[in-house]
Amino acid sequence: MDENSKYKELLNREGIKSTRHRNAILELLEESEFPQTAEQLFITLREKTASIDLSTVYRTLDTFASKNLVIKSNRVDDGKALYELNHNEHKHHILCVGCHKLISIEDCPIGELKQTLKNKIDFDITGHKLEIYGYCHDCKKYKLPPGNHDNL
Template structure:
């Protein structure tokens, strides 16, 4: 997300009260290249000298989810919840089973098949998520040595 985003304006537009914690959390999500856990957000806030309880991070994330600003994904390999800002384009991820790092995939490899699947099954598809599991280059190198 671009650096010139006004996070206060985003909260205002969605009818969410502007607090320093909410702005800080949405800013962290906006600047993250990959989805992050609530614990990651908590650590980043403390590293920037912002005092907040982990429970406040979770409550804030749930508020942002309820307004459609943030999406929550459960990583099935280890049952972790990760969060990211909702954008116009949905994202899919590569998940390293070694270090748990996530990398977003550019574009959606599933879009071309969605209409075909919908037609074959008569299913009205409203969305999807794709997680691909494997080993990142660093973990693959460690595994081979």
């Protein structure tokens, strides 16, 4: 049990045990640039760290989500659950529908809306999901047809 236990303090702070699997999952999530499905994580875990059960992956991720260590969301097109580390930094991705590249942006336009809604209809926003599609610098010149991501 080398330096894997660098997550131990983090986990103990949340009142849960530090285990081999939990450390491995945290490590893997830390390496992941984008949200992953449970199965993607499961497969990678099987490859690098001996055996783990899929139900353990789900249970661990849900535990982490309940502690706000990870953020669980659902993929727009097929509804599969996605998990990513909660860096407590707020950011969104924009997807280029030409080359499928994901680009991170720090801009978030929800701030004002939050206050507006609170005043208008007394609604407390606790979270949101924003997905933006379009063409990146490189792809716009090819003018590929967009998918069914219209509106706007």
